[in-house]
Structure formats: structure tokens, C-alpha cells
Amino acid sequence: MTVTISCAGDADLATKLHNHLLSTLSFVNPEAISLKDDEIYVDLPNLDSKDTVLKRISEFIGSDPSSHYQMNELDGIIAIGTPASHKEMMESILTCDMCNYMTAYEEQLRLHRMTHGMMG
Numbered sequence: 339m340t341v342t343i344s345c346a347g348d349a350d351l352a353t354k355l356h357n358h359l360l361s362t363l364s365f366v367n368p369e370a371i372s373l374k375d376d377e378i379y380v381d382l383p384n385l386d387s388k389d390t391v392l393k394r395i396s397e398f399i400g401s402d403p404s405s406h407y408q409m410n411e412l413d414g415i416i417a418i419g420t421p422a423s424h425k426e427m428m429e430s431i432l433t434c435d436m437c438n439y440m441t442a443y444e445e446q447l448r449l450h451r452m453t454h455g456m457m458g
């Protein structure tokens with residue numbers, strides 16, 4: 339069986355994950371793991387090995403906590419992407435009205451605004 343891993347349009351993420359799977363899935367041939375744009379296809383030797391693939395993906399996501407990626411499985415396709423809650427956080431980002439400096443933290447914006455005061 340073939341497992342499809344979709345990175346939701348993120349080709350950079352797909353490339354990194356492809357490399358990770360190549361180096362960690364020792365039980366499959368390198369040819370069995372293929373990359374096409376934002377999707378990775380893994381030809382599994384048996385059903386049990388799917389759990390190992392899922393485990394390796396979890397490790398990959400967990401290795402970079404700042405990435406905010408999440409894994410969801412739907413209709414046999416493993417989808418990896420940024421959850422909606424993180425997108426909402428990005429939308430509530432604060433901007434400096436003097437220079438469009440952006441930050442998610444109020445304290446950081448306050449400190450940033452002080453630099454304008456120092457220069458003026």
C-alpha cells in the first residue's frame with residue numbers, strides 16, 4: 339500500500355520531511371519514498387509499517403516546536419499543516435503605527451516605540 343503525505347502547499351516542508359523520512363525509515367528502499375511538489379508518497383512493505391511512518395512524522399514535527407505544524411489523517415491521506423489557531427494568532431499581530439514594525443507581543447511593541455522617541 340502507498341501512504342500519501344500532503345504538506346498543504348508547503349513544498350519546503352515537504353522537502354525537509356522527505357529527507358527526514360529517507361534517513362529514518364530504514365526498512366524501506368529509498369526508491370519507495372518519492373517527493374512530488376508538496377506531496378510525499380511512501381510505498382509500505384506492510385500495514386504495520388504505517389505506524390512507524392506516523393511516528394517518524396511526529397518526531398519531525400516535534401523536532402521544531404516553533405513550526406506549529408500539526409498532523410491529521412483523513413481518508414488515508416496524512417495532512418501536515420499549520421493549525422487554524424496559529425493563523426488566528428498571526429492575524430492578531432501588533433503593528434507600530436509609525437513604521438509598520440510587527441510583533442505578537444505588547445511589551446515588545448512598547449519597547450520598540452521607545453526607539454522612535456529616542457530618535458525624535
Ligand SMILES: [Zn+2]
Pocket residue numbers: 434435436437438439450451454
Ligand atoms: Zn516603529
